[in-house]
Amino acid sequence: MRAFQTLRVLVCSALLVAAAGSAWAEGTFEIPAGAHFNKDKLARIDEFFRNEVATGKIPGAILLIQQHGKPVYHQSFGVQDVVSQAPITDQTIFRLFSMTKAITSVVAVQMLDEGKFSLDEPIAKYIPSFANMKVGVEKQASDGTKTLELVPPDRPPTVLDLMRQTSGITYGFYGDSLVRKAYKAADIYAGDFDLAEFAERIAKLPLHNQPGALWQYGHSTDILARIMEIVSGKSLIEIEKEKLLDPLGMKDTDFLVTDPDKQKLLAKPMPNDSDFRVGRENDPTKPKKMMYASGGMVSTMADYARFAQMLLNGGKYEDKTILSPKAFKLLTTDHVGPGSGVDRDFFYFPGDGFGFGLGLAVRTDPGNAKPPPPGNLGELKWDGASGCYFVIDRKQDMFFVLLEQTPSERQRIQRTVKQLIYEAMEN
Numbered sequence: 209m210r211a212f213q214t215l216r217v218l219v220c221s222a223l224l225v226a227a228a229g230s231a232w233a234e235g236t237f238e239i240p241a242g243a244h245f246n247k248d249k250l251a252r253i254d255e256f257f258r259n260e261v262a263t264g265k266i267p268g269a270i271l272l273i274q275q276h277g278k279p280v281y282h283q284s285f286g287v288q289d290v291v292s293q294a295p296i297t298d299q300t301i302f303r304l305f306s307m308t309k310a311i312t313s314v315v316a317v318q319m320l321d322e323g324k325f326s327l328d329e330p331i332a333k334y335i336p337s338f339a340n341m342k343v344g345v346e347k348q349a350s351d352g353t354k355t356l357e358l359v360p361p362d363r364p365p366t367v368l369d370l371m372r373q374t375s376g377i378t379y380g381f382y383g384d385s386l387v388r389k390a391y392k393a394a395d396i397y398a399g400d401f402d403l404a405e406f407a408e409r410i411a412k413l414p415l416h417n418q419p420g421a422l423w424q425y426g427h428s429t430d431i432l433a434r435i436m437e438i439v440s441g442k443s444l445i446e447i448e449k450e451k452l453l454d455p456l457g458m459k460d461t462d463f464l465v466t467d468p469d470k471q472k473l474l475a476k477p478m479p480n481d482s483d484f485r486v487g488r489e490n491d492p493t494k495p496k497k498m499m500y501a502s503g504g505m506v507s508t509m510a511d512y513a514r515f516a517q518m519l520l521n522g523g524k525y526e527d528k529t530i531l532s533p534k535a536f537k538l539l540t541t542d543h544v545g546p547g548s549g550v551d552r553d554f555f556y557f558p559g560d561g562f563g564f565g566l567g568l569a570v571r572t573d574p575g576n577a578k579p580p581p582p583g584n585l586g587e588l589k590w591d592g593a594s595g596c597y598f599v600i601d602r603k604q605d606m607f608f609v610l611l612e613q614t615p616s617e618r619q620r621i622q623r624t625v626k627q628l629i630y631e632a633m634e635n
Contacts, residue, residue: 236582236630237574241603245280249632254283256624261286267478268296269612270509273629274517276605289476298510301465301473302611303490305592308505309429313567314531315451316371316432321535324439330364334435337411343376344387344414356386358414365419370432371566372543374550376415378426381487383555387416397488402497403444407434422551423544423564433501444499455528456518458511463499465492465506477613484593484615503592509611516607519588519600540565540588542572582630597622
């Protein structure tokens with residue numbers, strides 16, 4: 209499997225070379241602290257995005273690079289949708305998909321710091337139906353047919369497992385394992401339901417693997433959010449507004465966009481690229497009970513830049529302390545590295561060279577590619593199915609946020625943009 213991962217990294221590297229039109233540049237990993245940006249080299253980003261729009265690959269995008277608290281690059285390209293032709297601005301609203309997890313995770317760490325719950329507590333302490341969960345183990349007969357055997361977990365899944373994506377709870381829209389197929393067959397997204405009902409639906413399904421054994425992307429963050437609701441007696445959006453969104457001034461970050469004027473600000477993908485491939489419809493204009501803590505929020509550049517700056521500052525924003533130093537360290541320490549007992553497979557989405565904290569990928573080593581992909585040790589990052597992407601580089605006192613709605617093109621674009629950003633750095 210490790211050999212397969214290495215092959216995957218090399219293939220991804222080759223794709224980036226083709227997309228960027230040049231080989232990987234030497235010297236874009238572990239650039240000495242104190243680097244600044246060459247504006248002429250940053251102009252290559254303009255050329256890249258203008259070509260993406262001109263060739264009809266994407267409707268548009270917006271990118272902000274901020275260093276030492278000030279923008280060094282802040283450009284939008286194309287339009288928010290090809291029908292209205294409205295330009296993209298800092299107020300354009302984007303569906304974040306999995307970048308929602310970063311917001312949920314920060315609030316969860318706040319609550320951990322307050323003693324509302326603890327990492328070693330079993331999920332079943334708060335949601336009793338999780339006490340009865342079984343692990344689905346695939347058995348293959350001599351004729352090649354597979355069956356699913358349900359076995360007891362070696363230990364109960366915990367809050368820590370939810371936060372580091374090792375609970376065994378998965379998604380049903382990627383991969384072809386029998387457990388993922390069971391998720392898909394269960395039709396867990398049907399009807400109008402809330403987090404409480406959704407947790408009960410998940411509890412009826414088998415775990416994909418033994419708790420703590422494998423980094424497994426899925427609905428763990430949604431179950432975490434239900435625990436947050438239970439211990440606070442408030443809805444998820446009420447908790448997030450109180451603890452994070454309102455203190456940071458993130459006024460347009462929410463699960464719904466019901467205001468007709470704000471609906472006109474929603475960015476949309478190309479008409480032939482409208483399927484975000486997450487197994488469910490994610491239309492924020494349609495009122496619903498469910499708040500997907502794992503991928504249901506919308507935001508703007510004006511809002512998400514505040515969130516990114518807070519992370520760059522180590523948990524502080526202006527005169528507000530969002531995360532204590534202890535909480536920030538807990539959030540950003542690798543919890544799935546050597547000694548953790550957590551394995552990785554093809555679907556280890558943090559990627560080569562990255563560990564995983566309590567909701568964010570953390571750069572821990574150069575990785576297998578030669579030369580290493582750009583960035584610095586300690587880098588924090590995450591992205592979403594829509595193409596939205598952010599990187600926090602505390603060594604360079606820099607972050608960047610890319611917002612776009614381009615599910616089919618996102619991986620290529622993200623790799624290329626990061627490469628161009630680090631190629632523009634000079635000492």
